Amino acid sequence: MEDSRRRFLKIAGIAALGMGTAPVIDAVAASGGHGAAPHMRKGDDALTAKQWGLVIDTTKLDHEKVEHIIEACHSTHNVPNISAAKVGQKVATRHEIKWIWETHYHNAFTDLRPQYLSEDVEERPFLVLCNHCEEPPCVQACPTQATFKRPDGIVLMDFHRCIGCRFCMAACPYGSRSFNLRDPRPFIEKTNLAFPTRTKGVVEKCNFCAERLAVGQPPACVEASEGAMVFGDLEDPHSEIREVLREHYTIRRKVSLGTGPAVYYII
Amino acid sequence: MNDKGKIIAGIIIFFVVATFPFWFNMFVEKTPAPELVLTAKAQAAKVCVRDTAFMKANHMQLLDEWRDTVVRKAERIYVNAEGKEFNMSLSNTCLDCHSNKAEFCDRCHQYASIEPYCWDCHIDNPKETK
Numbered sequence: 001m002e003d004s005r006r007r008f009l010k011i012a013g014i015a016a017l018g019m020g021t022a023p024v025i026d027a028v029a030a031s032g033g034h035g036a037a038p039h040m041r042k043g044d045d046a047l048t049a050k051q052w053g054l055v056i057d058t059t060k061l062d063h064e065k066v067e068h069i070i071e072a073c074h075s076t077h078n079v080p081n082i083s084a085a086k087v088g089q090k091v092a093t094r095h096e097i098k099w100i101w102e103t104h105y106h107n108a109f110t111d112l113r114p115q116y117l118s119e120d121v122e123e124r125p126f127l128v129l130c131n132h133c134e135e136p137p138c139v140q141a142c143p144t145q146a147t148f149k150r151p152d153g154i155v156l157m158d159f160h161r162c163i164g165c166r167f168c169m170a171a172c173p174y175g176s177r178s179f180n181l182r183d184p185r186p187f188i189e190k191t192n193l194a195f196p197t198r199t200k201g202v203v204e205k206c207n208f209c210a211e212r213l214a215v216g217q218p219p220a221c222v223e224a225s226e227g228a229m230v231f232g233d234l235e236d237p238h239s240e241i242r243e244v245l246r247e248h249y250t251i252r253r254k255v256s257l258g259t260g261p262a263v264y265y266i267i
Numbered sequence: 268m269n270d271k272g273k274i275i276a277g278i279i280i281f282f283v284v285a286t287f288p289f290w291f292n293m294f295v296e297k298t299p300a301p302e303l304v305l306t307a308k309a310q311a312a313k314v315c316v317r318d319t320a321f322m323k324a325n326h327m328q329l330l331d332e333w334r335d336t337v338v339r340k341a342e343r344i345y346v347n348a349e350g351k352e353f354n355m356s357l358s359n360t361c362l363d364c365h366s367n368k369a370e371f372c373d374r375c376h377q378y379a380s381i382e383p384y385c386w387d388c389h390i391d392n393p394k395e396t397k
Contacts, residue, residue: 036346036348036350037348038317038345038346038347038348039345039346040336040340040342040344040345040346040355041342041344041346042341042342042343042344043343043344043354046341046343148339150341152341156338158338158339159388160334160338191390193358193390194358194359196358196388196389196390197388197390198388199384199387199388210341214341214343
């Protein structure tokens with residue numbers, strides 16, 4: 001009896017010692033590699049900001065320029081053109097995918113409608129896109145955190161995580177989001193091989209050209225606008241965009257909703 | 268108990284059916300493991316982002332980590348243990364060397380009966396389609 005208790009305690013003691021040393025051995029084993037451990041980092045040319053923003057000078061844009069800008073964006077990001085010619089008008093309207101598009105003043109600024117609008121503004125094309133809000137309602141609505149706000153202010157979609165529930169589309173007051181009701185690939189006229197397409201069942205929207213900013217390039221629309229659009233850090237008082245905002249009177253879409261849109265319009 | 272025979276027979280039948288995959292494989296000729304074809308570019312590079320054994324066993328975890336880091340952390344450069352840098356991109360980096368997806372990726376995936384849905388969105392062959 002005495003003997004077996006003694007044995008039991010011995011074994012228990014050794015076992016406890018063994019368990020105690022396991023983490024130490026692991027740590028030593030992990031530290032003794034050759035070379036530095038692999039790691040990941042941002043590119044050297046990556047542009048950074050606290051809140052990216054955009055100013056669109058609508059006085060400098062006409063239908064032709066607007067179309068050119070839309071084309072630049074949509075061809076860069078493999079946005080399908082689900083045209084009425086291919087699927088019929090009714091389906092084309094329902095299945096339309098758009099990242100940036102043209103609209104009228106009274107559609108863009110529903111809460112800023114004077115009774116009698118100047119003819120010039122009434123006929124002017126307005127470019128609208130995701131506003132990359134300071135307080136994005138789509139991010140709050142997303143149940144999988146597929147849509148999230150980056151530290152630089154971009155409201156980005158992780159298509160890998162999107163389950164296609166479309167809560168974000170209901171939450172967005174700007175209609176900036178489109179749903180892929182069908183496989184978009186047959187409708188992409190010229191595929192940009194450097195950028196992925198989307199698949200049936202995910203929502204998509206403007207990404208403020210996160211992939212271009214990562215390599216030091218401005219957004220495709222800004223590049224194509226030839227000076228009519230200014231992109232920059234809204235929280236940097238010395239940035240070009242703040243300079244433009246100081247010099248011009250600007251308006252934003254549906255400010256009263258409290259979303260804090262980051263796209264400004266010079267009227 | 269008079270059902271002894273039936274019970275034993277039942278147990279034997281169950282045992283034979285349950286172990287079917289094991290003995291079936293012992294008698295049937297095995298499907299040969301697929302042969303990987305390396306492109307000239309991949310051969311010239313000699314090593315992938317990590318060593319071959321790691322890539323064979325863990326490329327899916329690596330790609331998973333890459334996609335999360337690129338999309339969610341906005342970090343796009345991968346620095347391996349040798350200090351070499353890579354743009355973390357399936358279509359633009361992996362398939363730049365392994366531009367023979369059918370012979371490199373698909374063969375093995377088919378053998379292992381795996382259907383990754385990467386290609387639903389990611390364009391499978393940047394170099395050769397256009």
